[in-house]
Amino acid sequence: MRTATLTDASALATAPKGRSLLADARRRFFRNRAAVGGVVVLALIAAFALVGPWIAPWDYEEIDWAVLGSVETMGRPSLETGHWFGTDQLGRDLFARTVQGTQISLMVGIVGALIAVVVGTLYGAVAGYFGGRVDGAMMRVVDVLMSIPYMFVLILLLVVFGRSILMLFVGIGLISWLDMARIARGQTLALRGKEFVEAAIATGVHPFRIILRHIVPNLLGVIIVYATLLVPSMIIYESFISFLGLGVQEPLTSWGALINDGAAEMRNGTSWQLLFPLGFFVAGLFAFFFIGDGLRDALDPKDR
Amino acid sequence: MSAPLLAVEGLDVTFPVMPRGAWPWTRPAGLQAVSKADLTLERGETLGLVGESGSGKSTLARAVIGTVPATDGRVMWKGRDITALGPASRRKLGREVQMVFQDPLAALNPRMNVGQIVAEPLATHTDLSAKERRTRVSEMMERVGLLPNLVNRYPHEFSGGQCQRIGIARALVTEPELLICDEPVSALDVSVQAQVVNLLAGLQRDMGLSMLFIAHDLSVVRHISTRIAVMYLGRIVETAPAEALVTDPRHPYTKALIASVPIPDPVRERARSRPVLEGELPSPLNPPSGCVFRTRCPIARPDCAEARPPLVQEVPGHRVACPYHDRGGPV
Numbered sequence: 001m002r003t004a005t006l007t008d009a010s011a012l013a014t015a016p017k018g019r020s021l022l023a024d025a026r027r028r029f030f031r032n033r034a035a036v037g038g039v040v041v042l043a044l045i046a047a048f049a050l051v052g053p054w055i056a057p058w059d060y061e062e063i064d065w066a067v068l069g070s071v072e073t074m075g076r077p078s079l080e081t082g083h084w085f086g087t088d089q090l091g092r093d094l095f096a097r098t099v100q101g102t103q104i105s106l107m108v109g110i111v112g113a114l115i116a117v118v119v120g121t122l123y124g125a126v127a128g129y130f131g132g133r134v135d136g137a138m139m140r141v142v143d144v145l146m147s148i149p150y151m152f153v154l155i156l157l158l159v160v161f162g163r164s165i166l167m168l169f170v171g172i173g174l175i176s177w178l179d180m181a182r183i184a185r186g187q188t189l190a191l192r193g194k195e196f197v198e199a200a201i202a203t204g205v206h207p208f209r210i211i212l213r214h215i216v217p218n219l220l221g222v223i224i225v226y227a228t229l230l231v232p233s234m235i236i237y238e239s240f241i242s243f244l245g246l247g248v249q250e251p252l253t254s255w256g257a258l259i260n261d262g263a264a265e266m267r268n269g270t271s272w273q274l275l276f277p278l279g280f281f282v283a284g285l286f287a288f289f290f291i292g293d294g295l296r297d298a299l300d301p302k303d304r
Numbered sequence: 305m306s307a308p309l310l311a312v313e314g315l316d317v318t319f320p321v322m323p324r325g326a327w328p329w330t331r332p333a334g335l336q337a338v339s340k341a342d343l344t345l346e347r348g349e350t351l352g353l354v355g356e357s358g359s360g361k362s363t364l365a366r367a368v369i370g371t372v373p374a375t376d377g378r379v380m381w382k383g384r385d386i387t388a389l390g391p392a393s394r395r396k397l398g399r400e401v402q403m404v405f406q407d408p409l410a411a412l413n414p415r416m417n418v419g420q421i422v423a424e425p426l427a428t429h430t431d432l433s434a435k436e437r438r439t440r441v442s443e444m445m446e447r448v449g450l451l452p453n454l455v456n457r458y459p460h461e462f463s464g465g466q467c468q469r470i471g472i473a474r475a476l477v478t479e480p481e482l483l484i485c486d487e488p489v490s491a492l493d494v495s496v497q498a499q500v501v502n503l504l505a506g507l508q509r510d511m512g513l514s515m516l517f518i519a520h521d522l523s524v525v526r527h528i529s530t531r532i533a534v535m536y537l538g539r540i541v542e543t544a545p546a547e548a549l550v551t552d553p554r555h556p557y558t559k560a561l562i563a564s565v566p567i568p569d570p571v572r573e574r575a576r577s578r579p580v581l582e583g584e585l586p587s588p589l590n591p592p593s594g595c596v597f598r599t600r601c602p603i604a605r606p607d608c609a610e611a612r613p614p615l616v617q618e619v620p621g622h623r624v625a626c627p628y629h630d631r632g633g634p635v
């Protein structure tokens with residue numbers, strides 16, 4: 001009689017929740033202090049980038065004519081002038097510019113990592129699942145793309161098509177998914193031999209559904225870890241490009257561009273122009289790395 | 305007489321194996337996992353398939369279910385050759401032929417909960433609504449002896465026996481006609497083995513299932529099967545009704561196999577004489593000529609190396625691939 005009542009829809013709705021592998025991992029992650037610290041720092045930086053434009057007294061492209069010409073003395077960080085982080089060499093408010101640069105840098109990092117996750121994972125999973133000639137052809141394409149020096153391609157793209165954020169995304173998107181595709185393919189090869197995949201094949205599930213429902217969810221652990229470690233490296237690419245002077249176009253800016261500007265004026269006694277963007281850059285990268293480390297520990301069941 | 309539910313005719317499965325350190329363009333050697341296998345399975349029957357590790361039992365099952373391609377021969381499902389089907393129509397057969405796997409935990413996707421796992425065949429082959437699927441899943445879970453309120457749990461929260469029940473529920477939820485069990489109990493404790501075997505036997509009776517039951521443990525197979533086929537190195541050497549095969553084995557390999565089944569009584573166990581097979585299973589890359597069993601056969605004679613002995617029907621329903629089995633020892 002008890003089993004009869006259990007089949008009711010109402011009884012089913014109250015069925016106890018199982019502990020999924022991801023729920024277990026979440027608990028392990030939040031026990032890791034460094035990783036939680038990383039999340040907090042990153043949340044603060046993201047809040048800074050989102051809320052900053054509303055609280056900044058100055059616009060990021062507005063020039064404070066009163067400061068121009070005597071930036072070393074008048075452009076110091078101060079609460080009275082409203083230039084909380086000081087100004088840059090052209091008298092533009094560094095707080096507003098750092099907010100704007102943070103937006104660009106985070107966006108570049110996250111978009112780059114997203115392209116890598118979506119394109120790289122699907123590409124690698126398809127190659128690994130079908131195997132044989134399909135796999136051979138798909139992975140040779142990756143090998144060829146990898147053998148091209150990416151910085152060279154990126155610089156060429158920016159020179160030929162002009163400097164724009166779109167081109168930067170295209171360039172970073174082109175290179176970011178290659179490593180991810182290899183990682184996903186390797187993991188898929190291991191998963192394809194598992195009996196649950198065979199069970200799905202035997203059941204007659206469509207291959208693309210198998211990839212999406214059985215392969216990709218089991219790749220997630222590796223992918224998440226790699227993606228969080230990829231975000232900072234994307235930010236570093238962009239910063240390097242901007243440092244070379246090829247990144248985002250003025251008046252837009254990014255962490256790399258700001259650091260470049262600050263470094264150029266290092267000897268003129270305007271160290272705040274370097275230290276503020278650099279502080280955000282370093283804090284952001286550390287946060288991402290700690291989160292990535294924490295995720296790796298949390299998602300690796302062998303390392304509990 | 306209508307066509308049998310499943311008929312395997314002259315099935316060959318050969319895997320290409322690259323010799324170690326070979327150039328990519330060298331022709332791979334062929335590993336013959338299954339060679340000219342003939343089997344029939346009638347509706348409602350349970351066919352046991354026994355043989356030692358590496359004898360090709362699982363490969364035969366996988367060729368039937370289509371996860372391993374057949375190199376030659378045919379697999380006839382209700383009189384229709386399914387090895388020639390395109391991938392889409394082959395997938396549709398998943399509704400009628402289902403499989404239970406050896407490693408209960410590895411056969412369940414660790415990222416899906418039990419409800420999703422059991423519902424997958426329904427989602428693939430029927431267009432039931434989510435609510436109807438849930439009802440069917442909970443009915444099926446009850447039938448295999450699981451509480452339906454476990455649907456939200458994940459595979460790693462269950463024991464091996466429970467995982468195997470989930471696997472059975474998934475296999476049976478679309479009410480297939482043939483269930484292929486690939487060593488469904490060899491990864492389980494002996495006490496759990498009995499439960500799972502009895503569960504399968506009961507479900508078979510209730511649902512009118514046919515089963516292809518693979519195991520290397522003859523006592524388990526004997527308990528559940530109506531007929532038994534014995535495999536050695538990819539060849540079927542003897543098929544007979546279960547009782548006839550156990551009480552009156554004819555092929556020397558079957559005799560050795562039955563002699564090796566332990567008797568759970570130390571006095572009788574010690575008293576019986578057991579002909580022990582010498583040597584190892586030969587390499588399937590380079591099988592012996594003629595009768596593949598001759599290298600270990602106690603009654604082998606020189607002409608065994610010449611031609612492969614055919615499966616000959618001696619008594620109705622009892623086929624043996626050994627022409628000399630009733631001639632006693634070596635001449």
